[in-house]
Amino acid sequence: MSQLSTRHLLGIKDINADDIQLIFETADNFKEVLNRPIKKVPSLRDITIANIFFENSTRTRLSFELAEKRLSADVLNFSSSNSSVKKGETLIDTVNNILSMKVDMVVMRHSSPGAPHFLSKNIKANIVNAGDGTHEHPTQALLDAFSIREKLGDVAGKKVAIIGDILHSRVALSNIFCLQKLGAEVMVCGPTTLLPRYIGQLGVKIEHDVEKALQWCDVANVLRIQLERQQIKYFPSLREYSLYFGINREKLNKLDKEIVIMHPGPINRGVELNSDVADSEHSIILQQVENGVAIRMAVLYLLAGVK
Numbered sequence: 200m201s202q203l204s205t206r207h208l209l210g211i212k213d214i215n216a217d218d219i220q221l222i223f224e225t226a227d228n229f230k231e232v233l234n235r236p237i238k239k240v241p242s243l244r245d246i247t248i249a250n251i252f253f254e255n256s257t258r259t260r261l262s263f264e265l266a267e268k269r270l271s272a273d274v275l276n277f278s279s280s281n282s283s284v285k286k287g288e289t290l291i292d293t294v295n296n297i298l299s300m301k302v303d304m305v306v307m308r309h310s311s312p313g314a315p316h317f318l319s320k321n322i323k324a325n326i327v328n329a330g331d332g333t334h335e336h337p338t339q340a341l342l343d344a345f346s347i348r349e350k351l352g353d354v355a356g357k358k359v360a361i362i363g364d365i366l367h368s369r370v371a372l373s374n375i376f377c378l379q380k381l382g383a384e385v386m387v388c389g390p391t392t393l394l395p396r397y398i399g400q401l402g403v404k405i406e407h408d409v410e411k412a413l414q415w416c417d418v419a420n421v422l423r424i425q426l427e428r429q430q431i432k433y434f435p436s437l438r439e440y441s442l443y444f445g446i447n448r449e450k451l452n453k454l455d456k457e458i459v460i461m462h463p464g465p466i467n468r469g470v471e472l473n474s475d476v477a478d479s480e481h482s483i484i485l486q487q488v489e490n491g492v493a494i495r496m497a498v499l500y501l502l503a504g505v506k
């Protein structure tokens with residue numbers, strides 16, 4: 200297979216295992232390019248890409264921008280906080296104005312689930328979802344699975360525990376779809392209040408005891424407590440959350456094996472993850488960020504080939 204089955208990347212739910220393997224194989228090639236003295240290739244010369252971010256981002260926005268520049272694309276960056284959205288302009292008006300400048304691809308982050316799906320039905324450009332509310336974050340899941348493959352040789356057959364605020368996490372849902380499509384076993388772990396009621400229907404194991412989850416898994420993907428999306432209190436205090444669900448060296452020392460620690464960032468240090476683990480030899484957090492550039496180069500390159 201040399202072409203994706205879709206012209207947009209809206210979610211992992213919409214792509215198949217062959218698409219994911221093609222993205223990984225293409226990312227392997229781009230990772231080799233990124234380790235050369237000259238890190239740029241002409242693959243997307245004459246392609247213009249707009250990065251449209253209606254929500255804050257550090258890793259995803261910079262990673263997409265770098266990926267686009269490494270592919271020699273022309274890049275436009277839009278951030279809603281200093282735009283005419285503040286004057287009341289609608290999403291479709293904003294995007295149509297940007298597209299009238301002859302943009303070929305749109306990378307979009309938005310707080311509303313389904314915003315990129317809405318755009319894909321209304322505009323001609325290829326759309327990449329860079330995170331839509333609590334729904335999906337497909338390139339994060341791809342770079343997470345790619346990092347597991349790099350560290351452990353394969354994703355199939357591995358046991359991955361996703362630990363923390365599953366309820367508000369787009370990373371959790373995209374990871375569940377991606378890992379299952381690649382043949383991994385997935386567990387979610389957190390307080391009952393932070394696990395969505397439907398989660399068991401996705402075929403994942405459910406655990407509320409973090410020490411049992413750590414003992415079960417090969418990889419723990421630790422998620423941020425998303426206080427900005429929590430309108431009510433889901434647990435008594437951050438101190439109590441950290442005591443029961445926070446991952447620290449003491450909990451890892453109780454295991455009879457070594458596990459891999461991941462986190463999509465940004466980390467609430469001392470809440471879901473302590474520095475003695477985040478910065479330890481168990482952690483592949485910065486490798487995840489590094490791999491994000493190669494994965495996003497692969498996604499953009501492959502989507503540009505589907506008309």
Ligand code: CP
Nearest residue numbers: 256257258259463464
């Ligand atoms: N992992 C992730 O999406 O980080 P940012 O919010 O900084 O982009």
